[in-house]
Amino acid sequence: MISKKDLLIEMNISYGQLYRWKREGLIPNEWFNKQAVSTGQETYFKRELIIPRIQKILELKDMYQLDQLRAFLNPDLEKRPFNMREIVLIEDLDPFILKMFAMRKPILYLYDIILIYIFSLCKEDISFEDYKETDFSAINCLTYTCYIVESDRKYILFAKDELIMDHHLKIIKQIRFEDVANMIAKNL
C-alpha cells in the first residue's frame, strides 16, 4: 500500500491532479481506501494498481482526449460484451479465427478478443484449428502474457507471472495482455 501523500511526492503530482482524474473517471473511486490515522483519516492505495495507472495517465494525457483516455483505461472494459460492429473495427483480427470464436461463443468479451488477436498475430506459428476445442475461460485477467515458444515445434503458453522455462525452449514471441487491451480500447 502507498499513502496518498507519498503517492503525490513519488509521482510528482498535486492533489488537484489526483482528484481531477478521480472525478473524470480515470482513477476508480474504489481505489481510494480511507483508514484512520492519528491526524484523522488518510487515504491509501494499492501500489501495484495506482502507480502504473498514474504513469499511464501522465504518458497519455497529452496524446488523447478525455473520453479516449477514459476508454483506454476503462476498468469496465473487462466486463462488457463486444458487438460485432466494434470488433470488426479492431485492426489485425483474422476473420476466419473471429468466425470460429463467434461460432462457439455467441457473446464475446475482452479476453475472447485478446485471444482472437493473439491467434491472428501468431497464425504463422500456431494454428487456431489445434486449439478450437480448448477452454480458455481460466484466462481472465490482464496480467497474463502469451508466449510462443519453440523446441521441436512451436507451442503457445499463457502465464500470469514471470515464466521460468527449460533452456531448450526458445521464446519467439511474447505478447502482454495489457498491451493488447490498450490497443483494443484505442480502436473503440
Add this chain to the structure above:
Amino acid sequence: MEDIKIVGSGSINGGSYKNIRVAGSAKMTGSIQVEQLNVAGACVFIENADVQSGHISGSCRFQKNLKGNELHCSGTITVMGETEAETLHLSGKGQFSQDINVDHLQVKTKDSTFQNIYGDIVFIESKHGLTKVRDIEATSIEVINVVGNRLSGDEVIVKGNSEFTVIEYRKKLEIGKTVRVEQIIHL
C-alpha cells in the same frame, strides 16, 4: 432535448433537458441531466442531478448526488449526497453532508457546513461567524474564519479566527496571528 420553464410551481420527471428555468418553486422527481439550470426561487432534486451549468439565486436542495461543470449559487444550497464539479462558486449559505470533489471552489459565506473538500484551488471566507469543515486537501488552500480538522496542500493560507487540528503543507504556509493550530507538518 427539450427546454422546461416553470413559473409558479411545478414538478419535473427525470430525464435529459437542455434548459430548465425555475421562477417560483419546483420539484424534480427523477434523475436529471441538464445543460443549463437557472433557479430563482426554490427547487428540490429528489434523485441525482447532473448540471452542466447552474445558476441558483434562491434555494436548492439536492437529496442525492450533485455533479456539475460550473455551478454558481448566491442563495442557499443543500447537498445530501456527494458533490463533484469543475467550478463551484458559493456566495450564500451551503450545507454539504458528504464529500466535495471540485477543481475550483470559491466560497464567500456567512455560515456554512462542509465535510471533506478535495480539489485544486479552494478558497473559503466566512464573513460572520465560523464555517465548519472536516478535512481539506487541495493544491492551493486559503481559508478565513474556518474551523476544521485538517488542511493539507502545497500552498496553505489560514487567516482570521480559523482553528485547525493539523495543517500539512508542502511549499508555502501563511498563518494569521489569531489562527489556532495544534500541529503543523511540513510534508
